[in-house]
Amino acid sequence: MSSSSTPDLSTTATTENGSASHTTPGFGTRAVHAGQQPDPSTGAIMPPVYFTSTYVQDAPGDHKGYEYARVSNPTRTALEANLAALEGAEHCIAFSSGMASIDALLKTFTPGDHIVSTNDLYGGTFRLMTQVFEPFGLRFTFADLADVDAVAEAITPNTRLLWIETPTNPLLKVFDIAALSELAHRTNITAGVDNTFASPYLQQPLALGADLVMHSTTKYLGGHSDVVGGAIMTNSDAWNEKLRFLIKSAGAAPGPMDCFLQLRGIKTLHLRMERHCENAAAVARFLRPHPKVADVRWPGFEDHPAHDLAKRQMRDFGGMVSFVLKDDAPETAYRVMAATKVFALAESLGGVESLISHPASMTHASIPAEKRRASGLSDSLIRLSVGIEDEADLIADLEQALEAA
Numbered sequence: 001m002s003s004s005s006t007p008d009l010s011t012t013a014t015t016e017n018g019s020a021s022h023t024t025p026g027f028g029t030r031a032v033h034a035g036q037q038p039d040p041s042t043g044a045i046m047p048p049v050y051f052t053s054t055y056v057q058d059a060p061g062d063h064k065g066y067e068y069a070r071v072s073n074p075t076r077t078a079l080e081a082n083l084a085a086l087e088g089a090e091h092c093i094a095f096s097s098g099m100a101s102i103d104a105l106l107k108t109f110t111p112g113d114h115i116v117s118t119n120d121l122y123g124g125t126f127r128l129m130t131q132v133f134e135p136f137g138l139r140f141t142f143a144d145l146a147d148v149d150a151v152a153e154a155i156t157p158n159t160r161l162l163w164i165e166t167p168t169n170p171l172l173k174v175f176d177i178a179a180l181s182e183l184a185h186r187t188n189i190t191a192g193v194d195n196t197f198a199s200p201y202l203q204q205p206l207a208l209g210a211d212l213v214m215h216s217t218t219k220y221l222g223g224h225s226d227v228v229g230g231a232i233m234t235n236s237d238a239w240n241e242k243l244r245f246l247i248k249s250a251g252a253a254p255g256p257m258d259c260f261l262q263l264r265g266i267k268t269l270h271l272r273m274e275r276h277c278e279n280a281a282a283v284a285r286f287l288r289p290h291p292k293v294a295d296v297r298w299p300g301f302e303d304h305p306a307h308d309l310a311k312r313q314m315r316d317f318g319g320m321v322s323f324v325l326k327d328d329a330p331e332t333a334y335r336v337m338a339a340t341k342v343f344a345l346a347e348s349l350g351g352v353e354s355l356i357s358h359p360a361s362m363t364h365a366s367i368p369a370e371k372r373r374a375s376g377l378s379d380s381l382i383r384l385s386v387g388i389e390d391e392a393d394l395i396a397d398l399e400q401a402l403e404a405a
Ligand SMILES: *Cc1c(COP(=O)(O)O)cnc(C)c1O
Pocket: 097, 098, 099, 100, 122, 124, 125, 165, 169, 194, 196, 197, 215, 216, 217, 218, 219, 228, 229, 230
């Protein structure tokens, strides 16, 4: 394949859920190719990893589009074009972590600005908002985003951002991105979605009306538990400029090797997501009737409060499953987690390996206990990031571990 015949896959894809049309390549084709052409000097099919901090100029200001690597790097440019194509976005700004991307977004606001978000928010985002940005004068309200009227009530004349996370972590609530974006736009508020749990393969918030979509690429996009990264995608030129100004000014830039690892991981995103979803469905259905299990959270159950919405808004139900034990003591959850052999006890999610974690003492420990319990996060709640191993091995592992409950 010569570079001249390489289809230009870095252009915006507009079809909902990435299905192929004759003008837009399908999701899998974009995942493999978008943003990447064979290297013109060698034919290398993978983008080179440009380990460089600066770029030689022919005369002051006369350069090839790159001046200094905090601002841009060609390996990062390839990743940004790829991620933009996956979310159907004009622009993508890649950051050194998911938190760095939310940090940059919050720095665009000024003291007194108000942000509405979910009361079942990723713990790290909650900590960043309340412990870093509240002291700088930003104001936050954490509401039940399932109740659109309650969200409307939380909005004040100073509200600038509605920050949506769906499905949520770890309770797997599902919120209506289209309805919430519409509500935000009625009052000139930016709607942003943390799309980490779904991945762009399962859910495309910009097509549903959101202004910004954010990923911790550490999770499903990277997919192999070997890299930390973040990104924000948007169709807004103004947001692109603001966020690019911030990465240049504040410097939360991803390194070229990190960008390469993400590009490599993304090539199998669609295949991995299908297996994550199949395995999670099998695990959720195994756990639900188990005598030691009180409750299983998975949006694929028909009686999940937002099952129909999830079916409409997502391609499939995702790879995350949470469950509560009949014996709600945290020690009982600890015993089960200590007994698994395939599921590894670890924070994080979205990698090929199955992980088991205890949000109350791990990812959500920074949320005060009363607040945690009030939002429905019980002490025995166990979160599974279901990997791509064999279904029978995952179920056998949980079966033997639950004997410890
Ligand atoms: C992990 C995660 C983040 C933070 O991303 P990092 O890459 O760890 O900084 C934000 N939101 C969600 C939903 C996450 O799971």
